[in-house]
Amino acid sequence: MTATAATPVVPDLADLQKRAAQRAAERAGGRDRLRGHIVCDGLVRIFKTEGVEVVALQGLDLVIDRGELVAIVGASGSGKSTLLNILSGLDTPTAGIARVAGYDLLNLSVKRRLSYRRKTVGFVWQQTGRNLMPYLTALENVELPMQLAGRRGGRARRERARELLEMVGVGYCADRRPGQLSGGEQQRCAVAVAVANDPEVLFADEPTGELDEATGADVFAALRTINAELGVTVVVVTHDQAVATQVRRTVAIRDGRTASEVRRTARVGADGSTELVSEEYAVLDRTGRMQLPAAFVEALELRDRVRLNLEPDHVEVRPGEQSRGEGKAEA
Incomplete structure (x- = not known):
């Protein structure tokens, strides 16, 4: 089932995607490891509170390739935040398969989970105040994860921190504390902090949720740059449709399952202009089940x-x- 519509091209999106794939291949060491960087198969999460069971994920299936930038969308209560918490190592699934960069998230020891969260994945919270230490400068905030991981000497850490701040467009904020930064500047600094230890995957939970449209676009541009320049796999949970349309792949979750995907490809018209063409697909699970779009059901x-x-x-x-x-x- 497909629905096709042309949408305005996002500047250099095709080029960014190509560069991200190249960087991802370099990170994989030339081996054929580009498929299935993140794999969820029949993923279940049940919360029990005072004898009441709430099923947040009901057999969710998802595969994200190395180097992709994917947006996950869904209504409140659909399970998208639960999924992100599991993939980032903040929560443990009840059943099913959840693997990220070779880590089996159902069977991690405390030590392995700590290593996974410190070195393999980065995380950006929606609330700007949760991402940065208020008494440290932007530069010191980016240096801190490297210092805690015991990586690099002092000078090397500082050079790497400055490089990351420049990459996300806030190099001029290096000597300012969070209280001296705007919300958008704080979030871009947070992106730099999240990739300080060169993780394989970056998760962002509603990173533009507290920002206006223009500022949110700057933050998302920083995520696209990190994806393209470092080859980091980026997964963004968002309700912001403006953000969701800036990625090549958007996955919609409904009632704890993957319901549909929108894939965007660049096509060159007869006049030489380039546009992004969107195609929506229903997701078929292993047993042949799928969810029809709500608009179709209602119509x-x-x-x-x-x-x-x-x-x-x-x-x-x-x-x-x-x-x-x-x-x-x-x-």
Whole structure:
């Protein structure tokens, strides 16, 4: 099931994607490790509180390749934040498979989990105040993770910190404390902090949620730059549709499962201009189940059961009872 629509091109997005793939291949050491950098298979997370069970993830499947920049979207309560907490090592799944950069997240010892969070993944919180130490300068904040990991000498750490701040566009903030920075500057500094120890994966939880549109665009540009220049796999949880349209792949989660994906490809028109073309796909799980887009269900008043017809090149979905016309959806 596809729906195609042209959207305005994001400047240099195709070039950024190409550079990210090249950097990712270099990070993989030339070996064929580009597939399945993040793998979730039948992922389940159940929370139990005072005898009440809440199923946040209900057999979620997801594969993200090395070097991708992916946005995960979903309504409040869909399970996207739970997924991010599991992948970042902040929470443990109840069942299923969750692997990131070779780490089995269901079976990590305390020591291995600490190493995973310190060296393999970086994290940017929505709340700007959670990302930076208020009594340290921006430069010192970026140096701190390297110092805690016992990496590099003092001069090397400082040079690396300045390089990262310049990369995300806030080199001029090096000697300022967080209280002297705007919200957008704080978040860009936070991105530099998150990649200080050269992680393989960067997770960002609503990084533009407290910012206006223009400032949020600057923060997301910093994430794109990190992805392109360092080859870091970047996963962003967001409700901001403006952000979601700036990536090549957007994954929608509904009721604890992956429901659909939007993939964007650059195409050159007859006049030589370039545009991004978006295609939406429903996600088919291992048992053949999929979720129809809510807009389709509402438009055709689908409920309870539907009729399926197998055609030579597609599957036809019709309402079970034709009470209002002969509407249909095709997959």
